Amino acid sequence: MESSFSSLFISLAPYIISLLAFLVLVEQIKYLKKKQRIPGPSLVLPFIGNAISLVRNPTEFWELQAENARKSNTGFSANYIIGKFIVFIRDTDLSHKIFANVRPDAFHLIGHPFGKKLFGEHNLIYMMGQDHKDLRRRIAPNFTPRALSIYTELQQHTILKHLKSWLESPDSGSKAFPLRLLCRDMNLETSQNVFVGPYLSGETRTRFDVDYNFFNVGLMKLPIDLPGFAFRNARLAVSRLVETLTGCAEDSKNKMKSGEDPTCLVDFWMQDAIREVNAAEAAGEKPSPHTRSVEIGGHLFDFLFASQDASTSSLLWAVALLDSHPDVLSRLREEVSRIWSPESGKLITADQLREMRYTEAVAREIIRYRAPATLVPHIAGEDFPLTETYIIPKGTIVFPSVFESSFQGFVDADRFDPDRFMEERQEDRVYKKNYLAFGAGAHQCVGQRYAINHLVLFIAMFTSLFDFKRERSDGCDDIAYVPTICPRDDCKVVLSLRCRNFPCLS
Known part of the structure; x- marks a missing residue:
């Protein structure tokens, strides 16, 4: 029996090899047909393409894409990853063309190449048209000046709590230690406090942190949706995170029905949701699904994802760039x-925050110089004419590069120069x-004012409370993707108090 099977396999082997070779050839031809004459590799590995080089060294991978686009003067380049043809866009005008054509018959924002598998269908970024406009209208009241002033207090309490813990570290004042994980933890707690405030506590918060870490790890892994793989762990974690946030939204709804004042973002959201539900019921109509706790819980996760890693990136670059630019500091x-x-022992007020014009200019320049989310993936829902000579094929994943655009147009763009955002120059x-x-x-990000406020508050407090010195090493300022960008050494610094009389840390 075993001998017969071996004989059969040997006799079929040439046909199997021929079939595989044929499939590889067909895949290569399809790639070249889509690529046409635009810059990019002429040969790619079958099925996986250049996924290995992307996962192994994403910085080098995207730099090569940008270099190909720059050298050819097309403003874009091509590649192939896990069965997906991709187009990288460096040119700002072409990037705007993608952003301006997010609609069913053009581009669909996906946020991550395998985002729907990972985030689920609920995510705000997948919505288009009137439904998307209606939801953004409902979100807007969450970022009014009154709401932002409440968030400012929550942000500062969390920042100060974590700065105090950094100061109490055994290495503080003597040894350099990396800030990335510390900033990440601080930002996760800040987002939790601002978005769902008192509704996430104790064991639930601990479990939430574990699940968010699963999600974070899976973001940068290959999309292998099998037990034991990081991507599967991340996908399941997202479901649990949304379920937890749904519970927070329901608790907030009950509290707001009793007439209490809002203390966090979900409270502002639920106040409006309750008004909308009451108005619909009075008119004998069915309330919008956007008022349901499960819908809002899903969107709260979207907010968390959008704010968490991007903010961590900016805080790290703030420390790194201020250390290397003592005049700015x-x-x-x-x-x-x-x-x-x-x-004074007092927190920074909303009025004081608005007065810090140069500090805000520094924050905006940090975001320009080291844009946290360097790429904004879209997928082509239909063939789309990008230029007069090239049509992006349907199904292509398109990566407009926010990072590359940030170094176009601006005066002396490779230089870190906050003055470009001051009133005299108005480069913004x-x-x-x-x-x-x-x-x-x-x-466009609906919470950008909140994000800038957070960076300004951190910069103001960190630089007032601490003297800090970066431990510089070869390549420490190189860009690492985790998944947003940060300094390769995770920003290792030595911290010490500037003086001893700081009541706000007591």
Whole structure:
């Protein structure tokens, strides 16, 4: 029996090999047909393409894509990853063309090459048209000046709590230690406190942190949806995270029905949801599904994902860039000291925050110089004419590069220069189209004011409370993807208190 099977296999082997060779050839021809004459590799590995090089060294992979686009003067380049043809876009005008055509018959924003498998169908980024406009209208009241002022207090309490724990580290004042995981943990707690406040506590919060870590790890792994693989763990974690946030939304709805004042983002959201439900019921109509707790729980996860890693990236680059630009640090500290002192024991008010114009210019320049989410993946729902000579084929994953746009147009763009955002120069207005860190078009980030406030608050407090010195090593400022970008050494610094009389840390 075994001998017969071996004989059969030997006799079929040439046909199997021929079939595999034929499939590889067909795949290669399909790739070249889509690629046409645009820059990119002429030969790719069958089925997996260049996925290994992307996972092994994403920085080098995307730099090569940008270099190919730059050298050819097309403004874009091609590649192939796990059966998917991709187009990388460096040119700002072409990126805007993608952002402006998010609709069913053009481009669909996906946020991650395998996002629907990972995030599920609920995600805000997958919505288009009137449904998307209606949801953004409902989200807007969550970011009014009144709401932002409440978030400002929550942000500062969390920042100070974590800065105190950094100071109490055994290595503080003597040894350098990396800030990335510390900043990540601080941002996760900040997002939790701002978005769902008192509704996430104790064991639920601990489990939430574990699940979010599963999600974070799976973001950068190959999409192998099998037990034991990081991608599967991440996908299941997303389901549990959304379920937890749904419970928070339901608890908030019950609290807001009793007439209490809002204390976090979900409370503001639920106040409006309750008004909408009451109005619909009074009119004998069915309430919008966007008012249901399960829908809002899903969108709260979208907010968490959008704010968490991007903010961590910006905080790390803030420390790294201020350390390497002492003139900027000195000027920033001088401005903050005129407006707020930690020795007062008081938090920074909303009015004081608005006065910190140079500090905000520093924050905006950090975001331009090191845009956290460097790429914004879309998928072509139909063939789309990108230029007069090239049509993007249906199914292509398109990567407009926010990072590359940030170095186009601006004066001396490779230089870290916060003054470009001050009133005298107004480069943020003159070169507005190149400042794409918060996106553009219908899906532009609705929480960008909140994100900038958070970075300004951290910078003001961190630089006022601490003297810090970066432990510099070869390549420490190289870009690493985790999945947003951060310094390769995770920003290792030595921290020490600037003075001892800081009541706000007591």
